[in-house]
Amino acid sequence: MTAQNGFASKKPNNNHQNEYLFDINLLESIFQDYSLRDSKLCRNIYDGKYIVRPLGKSDFDQGYIDLLRQLTECGTITYDDYEKRFNELKESSNTYYTLIIQDKNVDQRIVGSATLVCEKKFIRQCGTRGRIEDVVVDDRCRGQQLGKVLVDLLTQFARDKCDCYKISLECKDHLVNFYQKFGYKHEDQQNYLCRRFIT
Ligand code: 16G
Numbered sequence: 263m264t265a266q267n268g269f270a271s272k273k274p275n276n277n278h279q280n281e282y283l284f285d286i287n288l289l290e291s292i293f294q295d296y297s298l299r300d301s302k303l304c305r306n307i308y309d310g311k312y313i314v315r316p317l318g319k320s321d322f323d324q325g326y327i328d329l330l331r332q333l334t335e336c337g338t339i340t341y342d343d344y345e346k347r348f349n350e351l352k353e354s355s356n357t358y359y360t361l362i363i364q365d366k367n368v369d370q371r372i373v374g375s376a377t378l379v380c381e382k383k384f385i386r387q388c389g390t391r392g393r394i395e396d397v398v399v400d401d402r403c404r405g406q407q408l409g410k411v412l413v414d415l416l417t418q419f420a421r422d423k424c425d426c427y428k429i430s431l432e433c434k435d436h437l438v439n440f441y442q443k444f445g446y447k448h449e450d451q452q453n454y455l456c457r458r459f460i461t
Pocket residue numbers: 333334335394395396397398431432433434
């Protein structure tokens with residue numbers, strides 16, 4: 263797999279090297295399986311237009327936070343804030359896996375992102391639970407199935423690379439059908455409860 267067909271298999275060849283949140287090599291076999299399984303989708307999506315890779319430290323400059331603003335409030339985030347949080351996530355090894363999709367043509371903009379969080383537990387034979395978080399695709403890139411690729415890849419990654427015994431997510435009503443297509447479903451007698459704090 264190469265950057266030409268969508269998977270950035272090595273660091274980008276620009277002046278400042280991008281530091282990734284997690285080891286990009288972990289994605290290779292997942293991406294390969296996925297390309298074989300859904301070659302039409304991969305060809306349509308990646309043919310020279312997009313790259314899929316882990317979040318990088320320099321993605322702040324490629325509009326990463328502005329993309330997240332399409333999902334929810336982000337407040338004011340400076341580069342120092344971003345870098346500090348990026349380092350914290352990276353130091354929590356084997357926990358945070360943020361995948362991004364970068365548009366190779368339009369200003370190298372980040373146009374899609376989703377995160378897998380792996381929570382280590384004692385239960386389930388010291389099992390790992392996965393959560394899919396902060397799935398967002400740029401409004402201007404809708405209809406190209408970028409969200410499908412992100413959720414598919416992270417779901418497969420959680421199962422095959424992180425050995426998650428389950429993976430869950432929260433979403434708005436209108437997105438339930440979308441996530442059901444990937445096998446996510448309401449579990450009997452389980453509810454999502456939330457308490458918010460004013461920060
Ligand atoms: C959605 C997201 C969740 C995100 C939240 C932000 C997915 C599958 N779900 O529920 O990950 O954290 O929105 O909303 O992407 P909030 O700012 O109101 O918590």
